[in-house]
Amino acid sequence: MAASPLIQQLMEAFRCLPGVGNKTAQRMAYHLLERDREGGRQLSLMLQKAMDGIGRCSDCRTLCETETCSLCAGNSRDDTVLCVVENPMDVEALEQATDFRGRYFVLMGHLSPLDGIGPEELGLDGLGERFANSALQEVILATNPTVEGEATAQYISDMAREKGIRTTRIAHGVPMGGELEYIDSGTLSHAFSGRRDLT
Amino acid sequence: MAASPLIQQLMEAFRCLPGVGNKTAQRMAYHLLERDREGGRQLSLMLQKAMDGIGRCSDCRTLCETETCSLCAGNSRDDTVLCVVENPMDVEALEQATDFRGRYFVLMGHLSPLDGIGPEELGLDGLGERFANSALQEVILATNPTVEGEATAQYISDMAREKGIRTTRIAHGVPMGGELEYIDSGTLSHAFSGRRDLT
Numbered sequence: 001m002a003a004s005p006l007i008q009q010l011m012e013a014f015r016c017l018p019g020v021g022n023k024t025a026q027r028m029a030y031h032l033l034e035r036d037r038e039g040g041r042q043l044s045l046m047l048q049k050a051m052d053g054i055g056r057c058s059d060c061r062t063l064c065e066t067e068t069c070s071l072c073a074g075n076s077r078d079d080t081v082l083c084v085v086e087n088p089m090d091v092e093a094l095e096q097a098t099d100f101r102g103r104y105f106v107l108m109g110h111l112s113p114l115d116g117i118g119p120e121e122l123g124l125d126g127l128g129e130r131f132a133n134s135a136l137q138e139v140i141l142a143t144n145p146t147v148e149g150e151a152t153a154q155y156i157s158d159m160a161r162e163k164g165i166r167t168t169r170i171a172h173g174v175p176m177g178g179e180l181e182y183i184d185s186g187t188l189s190h191a192f193s194g195r196r197d198l199t
Numbered sequence: 200m201a202a203s204p205l206i207q208q209l210m211e212a213f214r215c216l217p218g219v220g221n222k223t224a225q226r227m228a229y230h231l232l233e234r235d236r237e238g239g240r241q242l243s244l245m246l247q248k249a250m251d252g253i254g255r256c257s258d259c260r261t262l263c264e265t266e267t268c269s270l271c272a273g274n275s276r277d278d279t280v281l282c283v284v285e286n287p288m289d290v291e292a293l294e295q296a297t298d299f300r301g302r303y304f305v306l307m308g309h310l311s312p313l314d315g316i317g318p319e320e321l322g323l324d325g326l327g328e329r330f331a332n333s334a335l336q337e338v339i340l341a342t343n344p345t346v347e348g349e350a351t352a353q354y355i356s357d358m359a360r361e362k363g364i365r366t367t368r369i370a371h372g373v374p375m376g377g378e379l380e381y382i383d384s385g386t387l388s389h390a391f392s393g394r395r396d397l398t
Contacts, residue, residue, distance in 0.1 A: 003291055004263035006249055013245040016238030018230045019223070029249070030288050031217045033262050034307065037250045039215030044246035046212040047231070050205055051239040054232055063232050064203035089229050092202055108233065 007033070061123055062088045062106040071104060078102045080137040082130070084156055086110050086144055094142065102140075105130070110148040111155060119155065127156065131163045139167045206232070260322055261287045261305040270303060277301045279336040281329070283355055285309050285343055293341065301339075304329070309347040310354060318354065326355065330362045338366045 003011070007029055014025035032040035053065045059072035071077065071091070081102030085091055091104050107122045119125070130136070139160045143149035157167040173191035174183055183191075202210070206228055213224035231239035252264045258271035270276065270290070280301030284290055290303050306321045318324070329335070338359045342348035356366040372390035373382055382390075 003287070004253070004265065004268060006245075006252060006264040007262060007287075010245045010249040013238075013242040016231070016235050016242055017227050019226075024218075026288065026291070027218075028216050030262070030286070032215070032246070033249065033253055034286070036215050039212070040246050040250040043212040043215055044243045044250065046205075046209045047239050047243035047246070050209040050228070050232065051236045051243065053205060054203070063206060063229070065205040066203065069203060087229070087233070088202070088206075089225065092225070 056108075057106075060104045060106055061108060061126075062091055062104065076101075080135050081140065082136055082138070083140040083142050084127070084153075085142045086149065086152075090142065100140075102138075107143070107152065110143060110146075110152040112148050122152070124156065124159065128159055131160055131165060136160075136163075136165050139165055141167060141169045145172050255307075256305075259303045259305055260307060260325075261290055261303065275300075279334055280339065281335055281337070282339040282341050283326070283352075284341045285348065285351075289341065299339075301337075306342070306351065309342060309345075309351040311347050321351070323355065323358065327358055330359055330364060335359075335364050338364055340366060340368045344371050 010029045011022070011025040014020055014028050015022070020028070032043075050065075054063050055065070056062065057064050057067075057069035057072055059068045062069050062071075064070070066073070078101050081100075082105055083094065083100060083102055084105045084107065085094065086107050086109060088106055088108075091106060094100055094104075105127055107124075109117055109122060111117060111119070111122065131139075139156065141153040141156060143153045153169055157169075160167045171194070172187070173194060174180065174187065180188065202225075209228045210221070210224040213219050213227050214221070219227070231242075249264075253262050254264070255261065256263050256266075256268035256271055258267045261268050261270075263269070265272070277300050280299075281304055282293065282299060282301055283304045283306065284293065285306050285308060287305055287307075290305060293299055293303075304326055306323075308316055308321060310316060310318070310321065330338075338355065340352040340355060342352045352368055356368075359366045370393070371386070372393060373379065373386065379387065
């Protein structure tokens with residue numbers, strides 16, 4: 001490598017980003033150095049602020065820089081419906097795609113006993129308190145349709161039912177615009193057995 | 200968007216990187232926040248150091264944090280051969296691919312009159328001084344095989360010939376391992392007319 005030590009260190013640092021290998025890291029480093037130093041300085045500043053300043057909402061446990069996130073702090077949301085998701089990105093996706101106006105709870109992961117992630121690690125005791133002390137009428141389980149996501153949904157569903165709260169699971173099936181012949185057999189069998197009456 | 204302002208600013212800052220759009224910026228931001236804060240801090244530090252600390256070698260004009268780059272400062276290179284390239288990445292590529300032991304000169308671009316990039320902007324006066332005052336016997340023109348790269352090579356070749364220095368151009372033709380039927384016609388015609396005797 002002919003690059004100077006500092007440039008090499010910068011390339012190495014870029015490799016912490018997801019999907020960035022040697023070649024992409026090199027392109028990123030030289031792009032900023034040759035064409036956009038101001039952008040690089042701004043990125044450095046925002047990274048430093050975000051890495052140190054962003055914690056978790058005391059209420060829904062999503063990532064935010066304030067004590068409670070803007071969704072939890074607002075009064076305009078419906079307190080009787082709670083949507084449980086795995087990640088903060090899922091909240092963004094649901095907010096963009098749906099007209100859901102209830103509250104969220106972000107697990108920051110899923111149950112995975114082999115990795116040492118049990119109910120305590122996901123903060124499910126806090127969720128249990130919420131089930132006991134609130135006006136909750138429905139818990140929507142929007143964890144991922146993976147083995148771990150399903151197990152997590154089942155676990156939380158059992159917790160909610162003990163308190164007499166209705167639980168629902170987002171529908172699994174053929175994606176809109178998809179073609180049957182290209183859908184994997186697991187999804188297709190799920191969609192077939194979960195068929196609904198046309199009204 | 201449900202993300203907190205600081206997270207949104209971080210995503211926005213990531214978009215200064217080449218090939219990073221909204222979705223990739225979101226993934227990068229959440230990846231660092233959820234899984235690799237230390238990596239994010241390190242990236243912030245290296246960015247800040249590099250954006251402020253990296254200048255240009257006074258000799259070959261490549262990017263480096265010292266007065267002259269390690270290649271120019273070393274005594275082990277051959278002073279009689281000079282390879283002219285457009286970008287610092289080209290130096291890295293040539294160092295990896297070839298056993299070239301001469302010196303480099305990095306233009307940091309190519310002649311492009313429409314964008315206001317003339318000989319002065321590329322530092323060609325400095326290159327001219329080098330042609331006049333050194334023991335140079337060969338100038339290898341390794342600019343890109345584009346219209347601008349060819350024009351730049353031709354311009355520098357004329358400068359060197361005035362001083363009686365031999366100039367060479369890297370070969371253009373069919374890439375190794377390529378298949379003729381997939382090569383564009385410009386390259387193929389270049390390769391055909393530039394055919395060489397088998398020895």
